[in-house]
Amino acid sequence: MSNIYLGYHFTIEPKELGSEILVAELGELPFESFVESDRGVTAYIQKQLWHEHILDDLYLLHSPEFTVSYTIEEIEQVNWNQEWEKNFEPIDVDGKCHVRAPFHPVTDAEFDIVIEPKMSFGTGHHETTHMMIQHLLEMEVAGLKTLDMGCGTAILAILAEMKGAQPIDAIDIDNWCYLNSIENAERNNCKHISVYEGDAALLNGKKYDLIIANINRNILLNDMQAYVNCLNPKGILLLSGFYQEDIPAIDDCCTEKGLQYLKKFERNNWVSLKYQLQ
Numbered sequence: 001m002s003n004i005y006l007g008y009h010f011t012i013e014p015k016e017l018g019s020e021i022l023v024a025e026l027g028e029l030p031f032e033s034f035v036e037s038d039r040g041v042t043a044y045i046q047k048q049l050w051h052e053h054i055l056d057d058l059y060l061l062h063s064p065e066f067t068v069s070y071t072i073e074e075i076e077q078v079n080w081n082q083e084w085e086k087n088f089e090p091i092d093v094d095g096k097c098h099v100r101a102p103f104h105p106v107t108d109a110e111f112d113i114v115i116e117p118k119m120s121f122g123t124g125h126h127e128t129t130h131m132m133i134q135h136l137l138e139m140e141v142a143g144l145k146t147l148d149m150g151c152g153t154a155i156l157a158i159l160a161e162m163k164g165a166q167p168i169d170a171i172d173i174d175n176w177c178y179l180n181s182i183e184n185a186e187r188n189n190c191k192h193i194s195v196y197e198g199d200a201a202l203l204n205g206k207k208y209d210l211i212i213a214n215i216n217r218n219i220l221l222n223d224m225q226a227y228v229n230c231l232n233p234k235g236i237l238l239l240s241g242f243y244q245e246d247i248p249a250i251d252d253c254c255t256e257k258g259l260q261y262l263k264k265f266e267r268n269n270w271v272s273l274k275y276q277l278q
Helices: 015-026 080-087 127-138 155-162 175-187 217-230 244-256
Strands: 005-013 031-036 040-046 067-075 091-093 097-100 111-114 146-149 168-172 193-197 208-214 231-243 259-267 270-277
Touching: 005 015, 015 031, 015 040, 091 127, 097 127, 111 155, 127 155, 127 208, 127 231, 127 259, 127 270, 146 155, 146 217, 155 168, 155 175, 155 193, 155 208, 168 175, 175 193, 208 217, 217 231, 217 244, 231 244, 244 259, 244 270
Parallel strands: 097 111, 146 168, 146 208, 168 193, 208 231
Antiparallel strands: 005 040, 005 067, 031 040, 091 097, 231 270, 259 270
């Protein structure tokens, strides 16, 4: 007999950050898969694992910073591949980097990246990932020892290797992201990416020429000293995961630790900053 699923259709405002937090929270519960929608996220759970108080302790539902509503429907069967196919469109960044799912046709882009997103964030659709790709596309990274911190799907580590960076460490605190990053690195025939599950504590004693950190403002501020400690002289730090109004706090933190501002990308009020250690 096929499993019966419940589909929770969440509407979230603000959508991007709220969806990210919600998926992280639901990932700790028996929800199996998530599909991004125009207004939020749809989350699926087997009916036999559901109970009426399953959402009671979610931070997002009680936070005054977010407006969340949802409807529930019962679904006899879920074809996950079909769900992804409906919702995951290939993207193009500056005509140079094409990001697609395995079911999309191969392109002749200079950098053709195949991502099986599953439950991980970092498909290239989010503004922050898009801008980090832009930074990497215009940089010379060949031979640079690189860190992708908060790697998600490992899309940025994969692009870095395609451009010649090595060796590369990819780190994420989420187990699903850790497993998905290993899968995506293998899918793109990457030979120089090592994936680790954990946080900034793993950085002790490490040194890098390039650090990519697409996380969020609070984690970036908290871990900035750890990043700086890991950077070689003249090393580059790429940051994203925050808004235009967060720039003063990020910039103050960076400059007081000896980092020099080099460049900014902005996309729909999300920003990405580039710094160099002096």
